[in-house]
Amino acid sequence: MNNAIRQAVIKFEQDFMGRGPTDVRAFIIRDMVVVRLRGVLTQAERQLAKTADGVEMIKRMRQNLIAQGRDNLCGEIAGITGVKVTGLFTDIDTQIGERIMVFTLDQDLQTIEPSC
DSSP: OHHHHHHHHHHHIIIIISSOOSEEEEEEETTEEEEEEESOOOHHHHHHTTSHHHHHHHHHHHHHHHHHHHHHHHHHHHHHHSSOEEEEEEEEETTTTEEEEEEEESSOGGGSOOOO
16 A cells, blocks of 8 residues: 555656656555655756745745645545545655655544455
């Protein structure tokens, strides 16, 4: 499941953001899925990130893009996990070029019986 989530986030980043991250890791923690993306900034964003206004611009643009693709991304995660996604929280650190995504779920995945 972790790998499927990882692949879905990579595809989303490539399709919606224009390029994929250099590294993605997904972790299931009870009723949350935490995804850590490294190397998410484009060369242009790295230049913008050198100023406070540029950092704000990057964060605003990335938040808007996530908002536009939210339903699609949450649908992918729900399809993989088999449970409803109740929330999506994300932030980006422009100094190190990392993004964290946290999906909250309506059930604890660690207590669900696996189907055979």
